Amino acid sequence: MAMLLLVGSAVTVQAIDPAAAAETTLRAAAAKAGLFFGVAASPGRLSSIVGQEFNQLTPENDMKPATIATSSGGLQNTGSADTLVNYAQTNNMLVRGHTLVWHSQAGALQGASQGTLNTFIGNAINRWGSRIAYWDVVNEALDDNNTGRRRTQWPHSLSRDANGDGDYFDAGDTDVIRDSFIRAKQVVQAGGLSTKLCINDYDVDGLTVSGGTPNRKANALYDIVRTYRQYIDCVGFQAHFNDNPNSIITNDLQANIQRFADLGVEVHLTELDIDDDLSNNDIGAGQAENYRKVVRACLNVARCTGITVWGIADSESWRSSERGLLFTGGGGNYQKKAAYHAVLDELNKGRDVSTDPTSPGTPTATPSVPPTTPPVTPSVPPTTPPNPTTPPATGCSATVSLNSWTGGFVATVRVTAGAAPINGWSVQLTLPSGAAVTNAWNANRSGSSGTVRFSNVSYNGRVNAGQSTEFGFQGTGAATGLTPVCTAS
Ligand code: XIL
Secondary structure, three states, rough: OOEEEOHHHHHHEOOOOOOOOOOOOOHHHHHOOOOOOEEOOOHHHHHHHHHHHHOOEEEEOOOOOHHHHHHOOOEEHHHHHHHHHHHHHHHOOOOOOOEEEEEOOOHHOOOOOOHHHHHHHHHHHHHHHEEEEEEEEEEOOOOOOOOOEEOOOOOOHHEOOOOOOOOOOOOOOOOHHHHHHHHHHHHHHHHHOOEEEEEEEEEOOOOOOOOEEHHHHHHHHHHHHHHHHOOOEEEEEEEEEOOOOOOOOOOOOOHHHHHHHHOEEEEEEEEEOOOOOOOOOOOOOHHHHHHHHHHHHHHOOOEEEEEEEOOOOOOOOOHHHHOOOOEEEEEEEEEEOOOHHHHHHHHHHEEOOOHHHHOOOOOOOOOOOOOOOOOOOOOOOOOOOOOOOOOOOOOEEEEHHHEEEEEEEEEEEEEOOOOEOOOOOEEEOOOOOEEEEEEEEEEEEEOOOOOEEEEEOOOOOOOOOOOOOEEEEEEEEOOOOOOOOOEEE
């Protein structure tokens, strides 16, 4: 069978026919496998290789607040970013906006209030609109050294853990991550944009770090994504691999990608570079082999939809001493390294999602997607709910959308207020026998099988007339025929 189609999602999964001719560029091989392969660049690095080899572009520095933000959240100096966006459009590349809320390279925004951050978020998203496929809304929110805690410096000093339990998810807590994503989601929805909203961090790649210690930073990121799933569409693992004990490549990289993918978000490796004398990696191999394994880990998870290398050539890398990229040379004259050939070869082998529980497996019916369609415009995430039905005159209505696989499902429920605002809601639904809820986000829950009831949490009870909010839950078994009933308070 030449390819697979992931039913219920527009993410295309293709296992490539080995007899087919191998593609000769990274972008063509990636497109055939159903993912993007991108590069970080600045306008001075836009040599022809960029458009030839890559189908996604991340401004390495030119969309950071330090470059484009004024202290009141306005925009300035957007010329270089415009150049990059235009180049990408001309060369049929996706753009990742990088980044809106970050403690580093914050420039005039350093120390700003949430209100000013929100102003900037709106201005930046609206300037480029749907020309930006993915925005890194929040970058590097978590502390170093595998503590599993948030950073404490600004902008995280804006957050308040009211009951001191170590998270920011409770009634009374405020959270700069949550509030920034809520703002970004509002802007995207108000503008009808296709832009997807991502959270990005480093040292979150494996389930474990050196010595098999749990990767607490990855776990903390997972909790954030699960809790704020309704606002977060995608997760970026920076994937800067080096000899730092928390930055090594581990054999459980794929399993970690998988657990995020299982939440229904796209996963991307956003800033990939691999130290060429990495001695401390669990998978113990040379650079080309390490690249191969990292690319394979993504290819084996259907919802790992893109990889971006953090620069073209070693000499032009932010960490040039690690020689971590795919080309030598510089200044537009580049030579392919062994790592390049390994990545190309691995991409040409295509996906193998036989271990991905969210993939339906090999279809018996005739596949319905042509094998060479490149994923130029990434597709709607699988949990996007159907258009809400016309709201009732008062009270609320609820619709549910499901992402199911054999033995499990994720449900996204959209609660829509009627002609009047509501201050709270509860949704009741009955699961078929054999199905059970294992966890829920953005809602309180009572019951796990049979009739289950969900009610609003502190920050999503108030819904304006005709507006919507979403919550979700995950479960085991098959959740067919769900009919949610909404009651407003
Ligand atoms: C780096 C750039 O590559 C450098 O040119 C700049 O001097 C500093 O920032 N994590 C990120 C990226 O999210 O924005 C950083 O980029 C690398 C680490």
